[in-house]
Amino acid sequence: MESAPIAVEPVMAIKIGDRKRVSRWVITAMLAAGGCMPAFGQKVEQDSIPAQRVTPAQRVTPSTEQSQLSPATPTQELPIPESRLPLADPIRLPDANAENPGAAAESGMIEDDGSPELVPPPALTVADVIASVYRSFPEIIRAREQARLANGLLLEAYGAYDTKLKAETLNEPTGFYENYRHGIGLARQNWWGGNVSAGYRVGRGEFQPWYLERETEVGGEFKLGYIQPLLQGFAIDPQRLAVFQASLERQAADPILQQAILETARDAIMAYWAWVASGATLSAQQDLLRFAETRGRQFEELLKVGAAAEIDVVLNQQLIAERRGNVIKAEQKYRANALKLSVFLRDEQGQPLLPDDDWLLPYYPVIDTLPDIDVQQEIVSALQRRPEPRRLQIELRQLSLDRQLARNQFLPRLDFIIEGSQDFGGAATSSDDKGEFVLVVGAASEVPIPRRKARGKIQSTSAKIVQKSEKLRLQRDKISVELQTAISNLILASEIVEQALLAFEAAVDTRDRYEIAFTRGLIDLISLNLLEIKAAESEVKLIEARQSWFAELAAYQAAAGLDPMEQANVLIQLPLDDSDPSASNEEQIDVNQLEQDIRRRAGGVRQRPGQQPPPQQ
Numbered sequence: 001m002e003s004a005p006i007a008v009e010p011v012m013a014i015k016i017g018d019r020k021r022v023s024r025w026v027i028t029a030m031l032a033a034g035g036c037m038p039a040f041g042q043k044v045e046q047d048s049i050p051a052q053r054v055t056p057a058q059r060v061t062p063s064t065e066q067s068q069l070s071p072a073t074p075t076q077e078l079p080i081p082e083s084r085l086p087l088a089d090p091i092r093l094p095d096a097n098a099e100n101p102g103a104a105a106e107s108g109m110i111e112d113d114g115s116p117e118l119v120p121p122p123a124l125t126v127a128d129v130i131a132s133v134y135r136s137f138p139e140i141i142r143a144r145e146q147a148r149l150a151n152g153l154l155l156e157a158y159g160a161y162d163t164k165l166k167a168e169t170l171n172e173p174t175g176f177y178e179n180y181r182h183g184i185g186l187a188r189q190n191w192w193g194g195n196v197s198a199g200y201r202v203g204r205g206e207f208q209p210w211y212l213e214r215e216t217e218v219g220g221e222f223k224l225g226y227i228q229p230l231l232q233g234f235a236i237d238p239q240r241l242a243v244f245q246a247s248l249e250r251q252a253a254d255p256i257l258q259q260a261i262l263e264t265a266r267d268a269i270m271a272y273w274a275w276v277a278s279g280a281t282l283s284a285q286q287d288l289l290r291f292a293e294t295r296g297r298q299f300e301e302l303l304k305v306g307a308a309a310e311i312d313v314v315l316n317q318q319l320i321a322e323r324r325g326n327v328i329k330a331e332q333k334y335r336a337n338a339l340k341l342s343v344f345l346r347d348e349q350g351q352p353l354l355p356d357d358d359w360l361l362p363y364y365p366v367i368d369t370l371p372d373i374d375v376q377q378e379i380v381s382a383l384q385r386r387p388e389p390r391r392l393q394i395e396l397r398q399l400s401l402d403r404q405l406a407r408n409q410f411l412p413r414l415d416f417i418i419e420g421s422q423d424f425g426g427a428a429t430s431s432d433d434k435g436e437f438v439l440v441v442g443a444a445s446e447v448p449i450p451r452r453k454a455r456g457k458i459q460s461t462s463a464k465i466v467q468k469s470e471k472l473r474l475q476r477d478k479i480s481v482e483l484q485t486a487i488s489n490l491i492l493a494s495e496i497v498e499q500a501l502l503a504f505e506a507a508v509d510t511r512d513r514y515e516i517a518f519t520r521g522l523i524d525l526i527s528l529n530l531l532e533i534k535a536a537e538s539e540v541k542l543i544e545a546r547q548s549w550f551a552e553l554a555a556y557q558a559a560a561g562l563d564p565m566e567q568a569n570v571l572i573q574l575p576l577d578d579s580d581p582s583a584s585n586e587e588q589i590d591v592n593q594l595e596q597d598i599r600r601r602a603g604g605v606r607q608r609p610g611q612q613p614p615p616q617q
Helices: 016-031 101-106 126-136 138-161 209-214 238-304 310-342 375-385 387-409 452-519 525-560 564-571 591-603
Strands: 164-172 179-189 195-205 220-229 413-424 438-446
Touching: 126 138, 126 238, 126 564, 138 179, 138 238, 238 310, 238 387, 238 525, 238 564, 310 525, 375 452, 375 525, 387 452, 452 525, 525 564
Parallel strands: none
Antiparallel strands: 164 179, 179 195, 195 220, 220 413, 413 438
16 A cells, blocks of 8 residues: 655755755765775674664664774764655656545545544665664674684683693502502693693502602602703794684684675665665556556546547556556565565564565665766775785785794704602602702704605695785785776766666656647557556666666675775765656646647658648648
8 A cells, every 4th residue: 555645844954956966975975985984994892783673763873873893983973864755655657646535545545534644654774774784684693703713712722821730640559569659740831832840749669670760758759840842843833823823813703704794785785775676666567557547447437428439448458457467577576675685684583574665765865976086096995995805814824824833843853851850758768769859951852854744734835825825816806896897887877877867757758748649639549558658667767777876886885895884874864866757747848839749740741940830631
């Protein structure tokens, strides 16, 4: 059911003449890659996520809801309009009920008892969809968990440097040599690859002659030891590499999240404008159907009094059936796009939320000529903002660390060892040979002669570094081409919108003229039908051109690496284009001249400049 236009005072009081200047300023701000739009790279916190809005009435105020990607940068406070303009279908053809209040009352659009009209709900904006994506979209939630995953890996890597408590008790209660040994100690690996240990042990009983070192004095033995690698394992070792790699994984969590937001937001914006465009297309097909239905009722009344031919009634019934089929097809596409949009639009529980028909925008925002863009500066700024190069650079650093470890493992292993022990208490044996302080100092070395493992690791990591470097270079080239393509497409899409609007205005003017000619009996219904279909096709092309413009704008924003939430908040400040190119201009048409033109065209007579029209017969 359609809602009648309701007079609501616009929140954004912008004169029609000033709208293009305002829209030009806003579009300039949106295209300023290094200007008011903060770059990606700020750490994302859970508290900085915009609140979920289930309906468009629950607006996000930019002064309180900060961008998820740059919470440290204050967002410019922008007014959020609630009902900026009367809620009507976008780019609407004249309503058949406008001249028939009774029919409008029957459809529920106007109250017959004189009660005040109901204020429709505010329209769903692209900022609402982006805020929902930030809050509840599964892909964003999954990417956000990457930071927690990396923190867990880093904590796990640091576990290699935990102080370890060791304890043992080894007993031989049977046999010829009965003895009991107990020990406890601490051990820890330091940052430079060394190991320090300290402990206490006690040995009692009879020991084999070849295991006399297991025996201690009555008070037991305290021991302190330290091992330090001097070549292999000194500059880097697997434990430190794991810490470095986990730290880089934590740094990579931000680019991963930013890439997910850019890609998801671009898809969400595309789905949003596809939904808006399909709704406008459905409205255009419904208006075309209403023309035929209204004309059909008029034909039936005229047929009753003998003022119309039955063939016209039958032909109009055929047009009604064809146009009703087109309405069904348009509604099918509209419902499909609404379902696609519900994937990105979610409620407080994170479940898909099907947009209501009343949430459609009343009009498209004003599209003005784009300002001049410094392409080279845009490319430089995009390379700094886009997450893909930073992620590849982090991967390059990880490979460099792998190669550094491989080169270190190519060195021979040479460890410095020092150990001191002291027994306490009375003598355990008659020889009393355990009471002196014992110091052990030495070195241990080991090296595999071919060292194929280290050499193979160096070779493989070097090749991976070259591969990753070339991938980074290719990614930068792709970003450059993608941005240039987006800018070119956006400029051309603006020109396409301009030409489509001119074509639509001309088609509407032609249709209006032929409607007058039809009422005067100068043309038949078939000719009028062709003109009405042509006007409807021109309207659909204009809708598609506007959808394409906003889709190309979303592609440009993603290519430039701009914050989608910031861009959406700026986009809703564009004034809405409430001009109606489909409005009838019958009062401006010279009926006499139109009649002469129709007759000349029907008779094949071409009038030369300055020549008087031929006399009517």
